Amino acid sequence: MNMDDALKKEWFRFNSKLVVNEGQFGLLEVFKRNFGRERMLEKKILKVDEYEVGPYKVCIFSSPRELEFIYGVSDSSVELLSEKLVEHLSSTLADNIAYKIKGLHLFDKFLAFTVDEAVRQLQGYLELSEETARKVALSLAFRCAGLSAIAPLLLDDKVEEFYLDGKEENVYLDHRDWGRCKTNIILSDKDIERVLTRIRLESGFRLDEVHPSLKAEVLTKFFRVRVLVDIPPIAAKGIMLTFRRMRKKPYTIPELIYNGTISVEAAAYLLFCILRRFNICVIGEPRAGKTTMINALDLMTPLNWRKVYVEDVIESLSLQEHGSHQAKVKVKPPEEEGEKSKAKEITQLLHRSPDWVFLGEIRTREDSWAMFHALTAGLVGLQTCHGRSVEDIILRWVIHHGIPLTNLKALDIIVEMKMLPSIAGRPKRRVMKIVEASDDPRKFLTVEKLFSGEAFIDVFAWSPERDELSLVTDLLKTPSLKKIRKRFNASEEEVLEEMDVYKFTFSKMVEKKIFTVKDNVSILNHLYYLSSNVDEGEMDWKDVKREIEKIIEKLH
Structure with missing residues (x-):
């Protein structure tokens, strides 16, 4: 502190x-x-x-x-103008806008309209700078809305x-x-x-x-x-x-690295897996930082992907201004009756042709069944689930939600998060572990096998002594990297060289404190474009690293 x-x-x-x-x-x-x-x-x-x-x-x-x-x-x-004058201004403003606010039931439109109207009136008879007028106007707008x-x-x-x-x-x-x-x-x-x-x-x-x-x-x-x-x-x-x-300025992966939530190496690994379209499920207790994490991961997807979002409460980021293709489906919460349920809309995803799906929070038994239906059908993306640990969430799916054991193989990657509370002061949020589902279906035949340590393999684990998320297995032997090497006929050297470029990129962004959404989207999509030149044989990864360094230095 x-x-x-x-x-x-x-x-x-x-x-x-x-x-x-x-x-x-x-x-x-x-x-x-x-x-x-x-x-x-x-x-x-x-x-x-x-x-x-x-x-x-x-x-x-x-x-x-x-x-x-x-x-x-x-x-x-109030300190600037006095309480009496502020009350008079807000009352006058409320009277003046009363007949103009029809159709402004959404608070965003109401606030924007009322602030502009207040600025106009303030500058009409008070000598205030534009900045000061807008500050006072915002206070007046909240007073008019009754939410001051x-x-x-x-x-x-x-x-x-x-x-x-x-x-x-x-x-x-x-x-x-x-x-x-x-x-x-x-x-x-x-x-x-x-x-x-x-x-x-x-x-x-x-x-x-x-x-x-x-x-x-x-x-x-x-x-x-x-x-x-x-x-x-x-x-x-x-x-x-x-x-x-x-947050008005959403967390990005470099900022989460900077504040200790995740390590550079783990971030590079997750980016590598996202680009190969592996599913990532983020689990943890309430306030563990699950939504923050999936939004930061979602920011790393290429702009040319078609992404479909299914949420009852919109917590995903709006990225259209950066060139992202986002189709968002808003469903009724579980508490509300109706046809437009989350489970039903998840099962409809196959007909929406997504490259990536963002499911937000999976809460109910019906949501879980729909999620695993989508995963086993080949749809991948991001979702969050409540659970104290990987073991607890697996038990919840199997025992409480009745998910068939063999379906768990479709999870690919689970990121476990936790908030480490402080008796007094700032709590810390950390990725506690990253695990992968085995690629061997025989590991998912019984509950005993599920918890044998072979069905789900720890890839990264947090060390309380060092307050650090560290690699605990050979990356090249993880199910994801073995699949990738086989699918793309990639050598060990090629895989490690690519991941090294991702680590270098994140390290440079952290060093320069490049945390904004705009800069992150720009740098990472430059990186993806340069990477495509490696695939075409026009560049190698050393060339990509040099070009990315130039882009970061120029931006900084």
Whole structure:
């Protein structure tokens, strides 16, 4: 946990106000009321971080003998213009746009329209720069939508998830840098009803006593979240909300290498297997980073592939602007009745002629049967499943879902992920192991053989001593590489030379911190084009390495 030395020296004592950089950050009364701890008045707390999120100022505080950090928020537009003026502006704006917002039930369109309208009005009678006007306008837009209470959490890319467990309780969150944090945010009944109304509008599904749970996504140019809401009779305390944020700047494989989630060698191996169209199933517990991983892997597919996505909640990335061919099928969640089920749409994939399929989360028995039907029919791609380990997920498929043992051979590769929690501070997400299904069908005839260590072979395993994902077998003897060598008549030297170029490429991208989606897609597709010249005999892998280095240096 790194802190700026200057921040370490900033100590604050609660008296009647909490002073932050000459401005008023009114958290005292909120802490007294919301946390119910009068002793905090006599306790020193330390501000450990401070940053801006659009129009909001975020401060992170630590308190002695407290496991959770405190996430405090203030609205910079209020500090700039005063609360009274901001309330007046938002009220006037709401009146002015009321007759114009028909058809703007989707939040993305509502926000974009309202921000533009607010900027126009602000610049009409206040001398504000374009940047400042847009920040204030965003705050006003959230106020008009009735979502100002949770706006900072929706916009903050360092917030991974945030939660509300019941009425009149504090919202709390998981922070990328500081782990579990309490907030000074309590949602009123009116705030909660506005959130529920927005979720109903975005999803198009019912939320009532008969249908008390709803899973939906809210996708805008300002933020992307997946939300799960529960109301009575399921929610014993009146309401339960779980918001999972999807990063505005998605993780790419070089960034996951940089933060220790996966090793360079393992990333090169997975890329090699993706390009040969091997299936990859990413498994792990909730919050292990499964969706992050399959999105990062999906980014590495060639742009000329036709990719078909089947999801009940859209968590895949939109890559059309980069030239990708993406056909997306949205299905009803398992909780909703109807014809358009995920299992049914997966079985229809054969008629959609995909090069690659993205199935998202496989949850139900029907989903599992449909997935293995697709795999055994020759469709490959990416999917996630919940399970604590490879062994547990295999038992779940075989025992609970009734999948025939011999079908497991079609899995190809399983990536097991885990979140390593910290009692206080930032959790780490790691690839714990990468295993391959044996190419020998005799290994899948009995449950005993499945767990003999021969049906599924560890290729990479994480070492807790070194905090490192390491190769634990001879790559050339893995089922995937043996198949590839046989299928393409490739020598050991050719295979290793190609993988070395992939390792070199990732290492250079990590070194230069080339993490954006745009740059990753550009570099990797240059690499694929150059690789095709090797296949044609016009270049060798040393030439490819030199050209890729030039491209990376030029880009950097």
